[in-house]
Amino acid sequence: MKSYKNANVFYGKNLELVKGKTILVDQGRIQGITDEQFENSIDLHGDYVIPAFVNAHCHLGDTGAKELGVGLTLEEAVVYPNGLKHKYLAKITSEELTEAVRDGLKEMLKNGIILAADYREGGLAGIQAVRQAQKGLPIHVMELGRPALTNADSTEEEFEKEIRSILEVSDGFGMGQIYAVSKERMKKIRSLCGDKIFSIHIAEGRSDCEKSKREYNQSEVERAAELETDFMVHLTHTDDHDKELLVKKKIPIVCCPRTNLILGDGFPELDIFTRFGITWGLGSDNMMFTSPDLFREMDTASRVIRGLGEKPDCMDFRECLKAATWSGAKSLKQDSELGSIEEGKLASFLAIRSGSWNLKHSHNVISSIVHRVGPEDIDYFLADGTEVIRKGEFLFE
Structure with missing residues (x-):
């Protein structure tokens, strides 16, 4: 002892x-x-x-692309399939990916992070690369996969086979957009996940939020809640009805203030989330844009939300430290251990x-x-x- x-x-x-x-x-x-x-x-x-610290949302795969997309919009930088990030991932070797991810994990350890929830692109191969990179490092990595196959290039049988193979080696699924696959396929993923994590990027960009209202007469939050999402990521553009729904369904969220800022996506209403009683954790998001430093994430979150609302007392400082620790663990269903x-x-x-x-x-x-x-x-x-x-x-x- x-x-x-x-x-x-x-x-x-x-x-x-x-x-x-x-x-x-x-x-x-x-x-x-x-x-x-x-x-x-x-x-x-x-x-x-x-x-x-608990880094409740990150993308380790683009560690090797630091600053590559600075100055680009969300769609230009990271949205599948034409975002710069995906072009980068398509051209690097599995060895290069593994080496860069291992560097990213060491950087997280240097910054005091014990648990990282990695949204893993590249299907089964992407998850295997991170598992290899993690060997020998005392950090927990929750691998939340996503299918490599899209609506257009797979049969239903092929799609389900891929989902099952990813679930065998991952901790669940982390979908890039609610539009990533058809509604039926999204329901299939949710069903197959069972007790494993199912989460989605939601209400990150204004244009997607407007598209959801226009085409479905529902917000992205409403649609994700119908899928019984375990937690949602970003929530940069929400209204009071969305927040009330999160409270009613007891759905935690994860916010990534610094990446939202550099991509010009806006800023999550952290003080109002707190007032509503919504559990919110913090994530550093894409390594290509943002260092995995939750000290800086807390500092940015606290300062910007006070400045935007012109209310220096809008939120207890403790909420930011809680977001970087317990609330992130709660979102990931790891609060009994971390x-x-x-x-x-x-x-x-x-x-x-x-x-x-x-x-x-x-x-x-x-x-x-x-x-x-x-x-x-x-x-x-x-x-x-x-x-x-x-x-x-x-x-x-």
């Missing part, structure tokens, strides 16, 4: 600060949080301990150096973590009990 003493712990899903604790770690789990101190404990010297520091859960946490310039003189530590702290301030990072960062040194180069 290992123990870490003199820890100021943000405990539980509501991140309540308890000071001067010792965290007991055994067999990858938190065995206790106590006032006792032990002779061979690792001294954290008053570090602030928060849950390791997302908060509690006895019995996996020992996955970050110790933020108490002597950091970003914390010195702070009168509100949560606000400092959200708005100032960065990966360089991580003193220790434990991933299921394994030290990934020790005394500021990354151990998985």
